[in-house]
Amino acid sequence: MSRFATVDAAGPLRVVLVGAGNMGRHWLDVIAETPEVELVGLVDLDLPLARRALAERGLSVTVGESLTQVAGDAGAQAVIDVTVPPAHHAVNTEALFAGLPVLCEKPIAPTVAQSLSLAAAAEASGQLLMTSQSRRYYAALAELKDALGALGPIGIVTTEFFKAPHFGGFRDEMAHPLLVDMAIHAFDVSRYLLDAEPVSVDCRTFNPSWSWYRGDAAATAVFEFEGGTRYTFTGSWCSPGFETSWNGSWRISGAGGTALWDGEGRPEVEYVEGAGPGDVTRATLPTAVRPEIAGALDEFVDALRTGRTPSGDVHANVFSLAMVEGAVRSAETLGTVSLEAVLEDGYRDALASERREDVRGVLESWGSAAAGLRTKGVA
Known part of the structure; x- marks a missing residue:
């Protein structure tokens, strides 16, 4: 039996999109390309912007500033949250307690504390809350995960990420633009590949003299995972020339090869002599998966139809966010940081700041962040 409500009604899943900015417009296009989903409402505080986005695509749906009102008027069955990260906690909570499951753009919340509050809210409401950790959804990545089954014990995983984007706007002003806005994708993929959780991180950041960012745009982070595997992320967002892909460049070294x-x-x-594919556990993602946010949308719809817990379930995604928060803490303190400490500090903050009694009750029932997250059967 699923631990969240499923949607049994026939026909496409009726969704309301919250957010009509650049990313919201991208979601409008993906929704239009997905027969299993029907857009029935668009929410944004800037109503002219929302109406223009719809008119440009020849769409006519319910538009408004209130998520609850638009969803009710449109008969919505689910919500896609594409608001700015500081709004995620409020929007997701409103939707969940309106009886609507949510697919939310990453990060699920700006802090571990808020993400733990959202995990508890999902339990209290009985609804699914999933984040669109979009860079999990590549056929080649599923193939890579398949290959790791024959490499034996994994010693080292590395990611090199070097790009030079000129975004402008809020990223240029962030204290840790690379770690907070981008690195979570690679951190999340490392968890997916290893089927394990990190236990500590040591991270150093800096800002090259030619950087156009105010904060540190370059970083090296070394994570220790359960079982002793080391994961190293090295990257820069102001590194022109021979740029990597947006997914970075990966190397996985195991006892049976690389x-x-x-x-x-x-x-x-490349396997060592005597090693090879043989009978290995297949990756959870099919090789025909649609890439990026389309893949996240497909998994969201599948979860609501079948009750299968998606890989982006909020309970699991908290660990990816903890990797980011731990890396930032390590960079600022110049020391190794325990990710268990990051989670438990976040848990105490969540309890202290939670305003809803039902959500606080769920948090208290956990006893600890580790107990609340690890009993949910998600990875």
């Missing part, structure tokens, strides 16, 4: 992935093509694997 796997390489450039983030775009198919992975390459």
Whole structure:
């Protein structure tokens, strides 16, 4: 039996999109390309912007500033939250307690504390809350995960990420733009590949002299995972020339060989003599998966139809967010940081700041962040 409500009604899943900015417009296009989903409402505080986005695509749906009102008027069955990260906690909570499951753009919340509050809210409401950790959804990545089953124990995983985007806007002003806005994708993929959780991180950041960012745009983070595997992320957002893909460049070294992935093509694997694919556990993602946010949308719809817990379930995604928060804490303190401490500090903050009694009751029933997250059967 699923631990969240499923949607049994026939026909496409009726969704309301919250957010009509650049990313919201991208979601409008993906929704239009997905027969299993029907857009029935668009919510944004800037109503002219929302109406223009719809008119440009020849769409006519319910528009408004209130999520609850638009969803009710439109008969929505689910919500896609594409608001700015500081609004995620409020929007997701409103939707969940309106009886609506939510697919939310990453990060699920700006802090571990707020993400734990949202995990408890999902339990209290009985609804699914899933984040669109979109860079999990590549056929080549699923193939890479398949290959790791024959590499034996994994010793080292590395990601190199070097890009030079000129975004402008809020990213240019962030204290840790690379870690907070981008690195979570690679951190999340490391958890997916290893089927394990990190236990500590040591991270250093800096800002090259030619950087156009105010905060540190370059970082190296070393994570220790359960079982002793080390994961190293090295990257820069102001590194022009020979840029990597947006997925970075990966190397996985195990007892039985090494796997390489450039983030775009198919992975390459070189096994030591006597090792090889054989009978290995297949990756959870099918090789025909649609990439990026389309893949996240497909998994969201599948979860609501079948009751299968998606990989982006909020309970699991908290660990990816903890990797980011731990890396930032390590960079600022110049020391190794325990991720258990990050989670438990977040748990205490969540309890202290929670305003809803039902959500606080769920948080209190956990006893600890570790107990609340690890009993949910998600990875």
